[in-house]
Amino acid sequence: MMRRENGAATERRRAFRHRAAMALCGLGLLVAAASGLLWEKNGLDRHALLGMATFSGIGIVLVGVIGLFAYRPDTAEQTRNQTGSYRDRVQRSWVGGITILPAATFGLTVIAMTRSQAWLSGEDTSWSGVILAGVAVVNLLLIPLMLMGWDGGSKKIKRLIEDELTQSYRASAITCAFWVLLIGVTGAYLVGLWNPEAVIVALPMILWVSATTAALRFAQLHRRAEREMDVDE
Amino acid sequence: MSDPRLASRLKEARQAAGLTQAELAEKAGVSRKTVNTVENGVFVPSTILALSLARALGVTVEALFWLAD
Numbered sequence: 001m002m003r004r005e006n007g008a009a010t011e012r013r014r015a016f017r018h019r020a021a022m023a024l025c026g027l028g029l030l031v032a033a034a035s036g037l038l039w040e041k042n043g044l045d046r047h048a049l050l051g052m053a054t055f056s057g058i059g060i061v062l063v064g065v066i067g068l069f070a071y072r073p074d075t076a077e078q079t080r081n082q083t084g085s086y087r088d089r090v091q092r093s094w095v096g097g098i099t100i101l102p103a104a105t106f107g108l109t110v111i112a113m114t115r116s117q118a119w120l121s122g123e124d125t126s127w128s129g130v131i132l133a134g135v136a137v138v139n140l141l142l143i144p145l146m147l148m149g150w151d152g153g154s155k156k157i158k159r160l161i162e163d164e165l166t167q168s169y170r171a172s173a174i175t176c177a178f179w180v181l182l183i184g185v186t187g188a189y190l191v192g193l194w195n196p197e198a199v200i201v202a203l204p205m206i207l208w209v210s211a212t213t214a215a216l217r218f219a220q221l222h223r224r225a226e227r228e229m230d231v232d233e
Numbered sequence: 234m235s236d237p238r239l240a241s242r243l244k245e246a247r248q249a250a251g252l253t254q255a256e257l258a259e260k261a262g263v264s265r266k267t268v269n270t271v272e273n274g275v276f277v278p279s280t281i282l283a284l285s286l287a288r289a290l291g292v293t294v295e296a297l298f299w300l301a302d
Contacts, residue, residue, distance in 0.1 A: 165267040232254045
């Protein structure tokens, strides 16, 4: 009961801050628009002042947007519903890690593509370039390895992560990624009939898209299940 | 993952036992999410999970799940 009252109070505070952020955002837009209009008139020598006003407006908008995101309504209620055991918290943080992996490996994928292109075109025939291309693409394996729970870690943590729902979501995510990979490789094969070099350069991206599909589908299923959790009573 | 042929009385049995989803999850060795999805019919549990839930609640599997006509 106490927890619910605390949650309601938190929600009220959050709603107030959300309205404040919205007002700030509106004010920022107004300041930026008004300053922009005055800037256009080009009358008095007030350019520096108007420039400052414009950028202040944009700054206020940015602060407002951050506030709108941080204090969006119903988050406290949702967080209260999502609370669970230690196992739930471990799973949540593990899924969070899987979600950020695609963004973390995107740069490596681009490096692998550029290095392989340089190697194939003869621009860079050094072994360091081709090794970098290989290592960068091998890094993509981190995504499926983490998704499968083969990324190391203690047995206790693995036992907490591996429950039936996780296994079911994993199967669904891997199936989805398999289809993406199949379509990507088929497309690459067809393109390769005319331009084999382009296929080699594109392969890291096909692998990244497939691995990312698995990671994001898995995270999406987990998040949806969390969002749909009832009040625990 | 859901199957309209499966009917469940898990929520009623849990509430009758005076347990929260988190407590039942702890006893059955699964996450609260798993219990919630089974209760809502979003996820069909395996035989092992059904037996674990039944054991945690001190009832038979048939008392929790049955085939809807």
